[in-house]
Amino acid sequence: MEALVQPGMVSDLPSDTRNTDEDRSAHPEKDYFIARNGVRYAGTHVIIDLWGATNLDDPEHIDSVLREAALATGATILHGHFHHFSPNGGVSGVLVLAESHVSIHSWPERDYAALDIFVCGDCDPYKALPALKRGFLPERVQLAEHKRGLIG
Secondary structure (H helix, E strand, O other): OOOOOOOOOOOOOOHHHOOOHHHHHHOHHHOOOEEEOOEEEOEEEEEEEEEOOOOOOOHHHHHHHHHHHHHHHOOOEEEEEEEEOOOOOOEEEEEEEOOEEEEEEEEHHHOEEEEEEEEEOOOOHHHHHHHHHHHHOOOEEEEEEEEEOOEO
8 A cells, every 4th residue: 555645646445445326336434525516525624724814722622612613513533633833832722523624834933824624525614714713803814625536
């Protein structure tokens, strides 16, 4: 098995790791892919940049805000881990969700945080935005969306 795959490349997986149409029809409860507007995909991955943000050096505050945001999406939180690099330093952390993850990397010295929210099923990552705005009070928010596992 390949340890690394270059961006844009597809790794050949053993046939027993792929879901076939036969597998999906025999076990429809295992397929959490989304079908919206005629498009089928695994989930929505939203990349969020917060500029002019506050409270970016407090792991407990960040944990609390991200938990509120994750629950707002409709996700199920499995566990979280947050690392504070030093007093007044940045925080890197992740909430592992049954539906995927929420992560953050903060640069309090720049009032900047990079977050991503990837969810599948009925979860809506955009419902996390009000909690993020309340918790970090950013002056500016930049968003990018990617549909993961897009079936052509």
